[in-house]
Amino acid sequence: VQLVESGGGSVRPGRSLRLSCAASGFTLEDFGMSWVRHSPGKGLEWVSAISWDGTSTYYTESVKGRFTISRDNHKNTVYLQMNSLKPEDTGVYYCIRGTVVNARDGGQGTQVTVFS
Numbered sequence: 001v002q003l004v005e006s007g008g009g010s011v012r013p014g015r016s017l018r019l020s021c022a023a024s025g026f027t028l029e030d031f032g033m034s035w036v037r038h039s040p041g042k043g044l045e046w047v048s049a050i051s052w053d054g055t056s057t058y059y060t061e062s063v064k065g066r067f068t069i070s071r072d073n074h075k076n077t078v079y080l081q082m083n084s085l086k087p088e089d090t091g092v093y094y095c096i097r098g099t100v101v102n103a104r105d106g107g108q109g110t111q112v113t114v115f116s
Contacts, residue, residue, distance in 0.1 A: 001025040001105045003095045008110030011085055019080040019110060021095030029053070029073040032099040035080045037112075039091035048080060049099045058099075062088070085114045 007019040019035065034049040048069040049058040057069055068081040078095060092109040 001097065003097060003105060003107035005093060005095050005107045005110040008093060008112045010113040010115060013086055013114055013116060015085055015114075016081070016083045017085065017112060019082065019093055019095075019112075021078040021080075021107060023076045023078065023095075023097070026097070028071070028076045028078075031097050031104075032102075033069075033071060033078045034096040034099050034103065035069065035078075035093055036096055036106075037089075037091035037093045038109075039088075042091070045091075046100050047093070050078065082112070085112075087114045087116060090114050 002024045004022045007017055029052050032051050035047045036044055037047050038044050047060055047063055048067055050069045050071055054071050066084045071078045090113050092111050094109045095107045096103050097105045
């Protein structure tokens, strides 16, 4: 199993980033997928999750209306579109195979820094 995140970077508040997670070594459509982030002083936070077919999604309260999770099972990729970024969104974002109740593997993470 391999999960490779990309798309992180350093941006000003209000800007956007799109994270991608390239999955391999398993059948993506067999699993719900998630994004979690680790921020200094805040620990690990479950940011978003999506069902295997994309029909059901979850967002932590602080990102609702700003972030959108999606997936393309044919491309073996999961996305996190992040708009209106805030400094408190800073952290390392990890793609997770599974959801909060059945999380398995994670990638190496991609750094997102939102600075004023």
